[in-house]
Amino acid sequence: MTQDVFRPFETDLDEGRALAHLRAATAGADDGELFLERRRSEALVLDDGRIRNASYDASEGFGLRAVRGEVAGYAHSTYLTESALARAAETARLAVGDGGGVMADAPQPTNRRLYTDHDPMADAGFGVKIDTLREIDAYARALDRRVVQVSATLAASLQEVVILRPEGSIVSDIRPMARLNVAVIVEENGRRESGSAGGGGRVGLTGLIASDAWQETAKEALRIALVNLRAEPAPAGVMDVALGSGWPGVLLHEAVGHGLEGDFNRKKSSAFAGLMGQQVAAKGVTILDDGTIPDRRGSLTVDDEGTPSGRNVLIEDGVLVGYMQDRQNARLMGVKPTGNGRRESYAHIPMPRMTNTYMLGGDASPEQIVAEVKDGIYAVGFGGGQVDITNGKFVFSCTEAYRVKNGRLGAPVKGATLIGDGPTAMQHIRAIGNDMALDPGVGNCGKAGQWVPVGVGQPTLLIGGLTVGGSAA
Incomplete structure (x- = not known):
């Protein structure tokens, strides 16, 4: 082994000594790893004609983990030195105790590359x-005289x-990320409304800052704001809901993912616990988590434990067939890791997390689906x-949502909230569109205080019997 692998971190930490400390920490353990990270990020925000924020951050550090059974010892440091590593190894070792575990097999290596290693900031x-x-x-x-504020x-x-x-194996990955967001506020007759749009992924900035790209983003943000400017109070009650394609897949992410x-x-704390092999959604519903889609925001060549990402089927034709797994939970459940072990940074322990979660398309056109709604709403944009x-x-x-009566699209509505539960909503899917789309690359997911980038997607859907909370009876 050479010291080359550590050179991107510009540290004198010797690989051989690092391996010795890791082995001391994990002797008798079931699993463990040393995770080293270097991250640089830049953000520029223009608001109301002025640069409100221009930030550049750089960080580096390591996290050392030793796992035995359900217990994990974890220690991290911003100091990439042998003394810091030695102390971390002693701390993580406390979780192993007297040992007795059998070290899990190493992840299978991969030469796959899903995105560039080019620095988008350059x-x-x-x-x-x-x-x-x-x-x-x-x-x-300049697009509309009603625009009173712009944020980019x-x-x-x-x-x-x-x-x-x-065991001495080494896995490395270089992960770029870029994103552009535009938000506008419009005003007419004393009423103000907002709209926003954006996108990105594991790509460079070049495509995002091309004039044709950002002009379309600005137009979309304005379109949404103008829709909301004429929106009426949303209805309230139990009704059918048509969901648009793409970003509305965030509902699947939360309700099912x-x-x-x-x-x-x-731990049997999920509403889906113990239901493997059972019908948990309507026929025709197939949901995947796929970290292998090139250049997508949620994609990973390898996860944060070194396992190659996968295209994992979770629900197939309505039947629950799989869970997303990291190494620890997969071992305890007697299954294979799925490449979903993720962490926010070196300062965080890995856990099972989504990558790009989406539903496959069906055979109905979006127009046919909306036409089936007798009294409900058509929701195409979601916030929190x-x-x-x-x-x-x-x-x-x-x-962004619209009133639908007798299959006809009506006025936009404001203040609508969708309320339900994932298992029931999945059973009440009555139509699946042929227009499956992924979101434009804007998703972040929070879990146990950790945030990671994700992707979502779905076709147009018709779900019966959702509760809509609004401002009109």
Whole structure:
């Protein structure tokens, strides 16, 4: 082994000594690893014609883990030194105790590359980025006289990770990320409404700051704001709901995705615990978590334990067939890891997390689905949402929705929230569109205080009997 693997971190930490400390920490353990990370990120925010924030952050450190059974010892440090590593090994070792475990097999290696290792922050100079934000501001204001405020954000980062395992295997990954967001506020007759749009992924900034790309983003943000400007109070009650394709898949992410993560099911705290092989959704519903889609925001060449990401079928034709697993929960449940062991940073322990979670398409056209709604709403944009894992109950706020009566699309509505529970909602899917789409690359997911980038997607859907909370009876 050479010291080359540590050179991206510009440290004198010797690989051989690092392996010795890791082996001391994991002697008699079931599993463990040394996770080294270097991350650099940049964010520029223009708000109301001024640069409100220009930040650059750089961090590096390591996390050392020793696992035995259900217990994991974890220690981390920002100091990439042997003394810090030695102390971390002593701390993590406390979880192993007298040992007696059998070390799990190492992850299978992969040569697959799902995204570039190019630094997106280097795609344009600081001045070009600032000029682009100012051009976005001027362009959005020129589109409509009712625009009174514009906010535009450019963000990019590069994460480099190295994972060293007790048997001596080494896995590394370089993960770029870039994103553009535009938000506008419009005003007419004393009423103000907002709209936002954006996108990105594990790509460079070049495509995002091209004029044709950001102009479309600005137009979409304005379109949503103008829709909301004429929106009427949302109805309230139990009704049929048609969901648009793409980003509305965040409802699946919350209502079903978290409930299919391995740790919740091993501990039997998920509404889906113990239902493997049973019908948990309507016929025709197939849901996957797929971390192998090139350049997507939620994709990973390898997860944060070194396991190659996978295309994992969770629900097939309505039947529960799989959970998302990290190494620890997979071992305790007697199954294989699925490449879903993720962590926010070196300072966080890995756990089962989603990557890109989506539903496959069906054979109905979006127009046919809306036509089936006798009295309900058509929701195509969502804001925040939350779910109770134990029972699957969820609440979502709509950012763009329309009234539907007798199959006809009516006025936009404001203030609509969707309330239900994941298992019931999945059983009440009555139609699946042929327009499956992934979101534009804007998702983040929180769990146990950790945030990671994710993707979502779905076709247009018709769900019967959801509770809509609104401002009109």
